[in-house]
Amino acid sequence: MYSNPANRLFLIVFRDAFSFVRKGLPVELSDFARCVLLSKQLDRKLAPPAEPMSDGIPHEAERLMRPARTAQLQFAAQRTAPKMPKAASLKDPSKRAIAHHIMANHELQALEIMAMVILAFPQAPAGFRQGVGEIMLDEQRHTRLHVQRATELGIRFGELPVNGYLWTKAVEYSSVLEYVCGLPLVFEGGNLDHTAEFEQYFLDAGDLRSAGIMRSIHRDEIRHVEFGLHWLRKLKPAGMDDFTAWEQNLKWPLRPSKARGKLFLDEPRRAAGMTEEFINRLREWKEENDD
Numbered sequence: 468m469y470s471n472p473a474n475r476l477f478l479i480v481f482r483d484a485f486s487f488v489r490k491g492l493p494v495e496l497s498d499f500a501r502c503v504l505l506s507k508q509l510d511r512k513l514a515p516p517a518e519p520m521s522d523g524i525p526h527e528a529e530r531l532m533r534p535a536r537t538a539q540l541q542f543a544a545q546r547t548a549p550k551m552p553k554a555a556s557l558k559d560p561s562k563r564a565i566a567h568h569i570m571a572n573h574e575l576q577a578l579e580i581m582a583m584v585i586l587a588f589p590q591a592p593a594g595f596r597q598g599v600g601e602i603m604l605d606e607q608r609h610t611r612l613h614v615q616r617a618t619e620l621g622i623r624f625g626e627l628p629v630n631g632y633l634w635t636k637a638v639e640y641s642s643v644l645e646y647v648c649g650l651p652l653v654f655e656g657g658n659l660d661h662t663a664e665f666e667q668y669f670l671d672a673g674d675l676r677s678a679g680i681m682r683s684i685h686r687d688e689i690r691h692v693e694f695g696l697h698w699l700r701k702l703k704p705a706g707m708d709d710f711t712a713w714e715q716n717l718k719w720p721l722r723p724s725k726a727r728g729k730l731f732l733d734e735p736r737r738a739a740g741m742t743e744e745f746i747n748r749l750r751e752w753k754e755e756n757d758d
């Protein structure tokens with residue numbers, strides 16, 4: 468239905484903006500990304516489009532410096548959002564609700580960053596754009612899972628201040644390669660450990676539902692890291708090893724140590740396709756001022 472640009476313009480002018488999401492109509496990836504970034508309402512941001520999305524209409528590079536959000540979900544000033552509760556405190560349901568609230572905001576930022584990347588890099592390879600579009604559906608689901616669990620445990624999403632840390636790092640990505648090195652290989656890479664840690668914390672607290680959410684997200688995250696690694700290998704300079712290419716495309720304060728948790732799990736990293744050399748260099752990477 469979008470094959471004729473004149474028809475498409477007609478549709479955009481006369482339809483309720485982003486109504487395709489509710490009606491389940493076929494949708495262009497760039498329109499879906501705009502819906503995620505420009506809709507203030509959470510249910511609009513998290514509404515899955517009909518699949519598969521098409522990506523056939525060229526668009527200019529668009530860069531939004533801040534996603535639209537409701538007043539309650541605006542990024543708060545630094546150090547005003549609650550810190551992640553300590554593991555030992557998670558027997559308390561209200562602390563678990565805070566943990567889910569924080570993680571919901573991480574997932575929502577990942578979704579918004581991916582939408583930003585779709586709009587900022589129209590010339591990126593078609594397979595990369597399609598893959599990001601598919602992962603966005605996972606990030607929508609992850610956000611919904613955490614929002615729902617936080618609510619069940621007594622805190623509505625937006626009741627607490629939220630930070631914008633992931634987003635502020637993402638506005639600095641100036642290429643697809645920098646994005647791949649940043650979000651998938653630092654933050655989602657580190658989440659391979661964090662999701663397993665929190666699964667165990669929630670099990671220790673007797674909260675099987677919350678633990679199950681972490682297990683499900685952990686499994687998806689392996690595929691998301693695999694996607695990042697695949698595109699690192701495609702986009703890195705010829706002859707350069709994966710780890711060196713990754714490290715060279717990180718902007719401070721992003722660095723390999725940010726891609727590890729308290730636990731360091733080899734197995735999900737192997738499952739994501741990291742070589743033994745990559746895993747060993749990541750495990751042993753030290754801050755410059757360490758001994």
Ligand SMILES: [Fe+2]
Binds near residue numbers: 577605606684
């Ligand atoms: Fe996620």
Ligand SMILES: [Fe+2]
Binds near residue numbers: 577606655687691
């Ligand atoms: Fe992810």
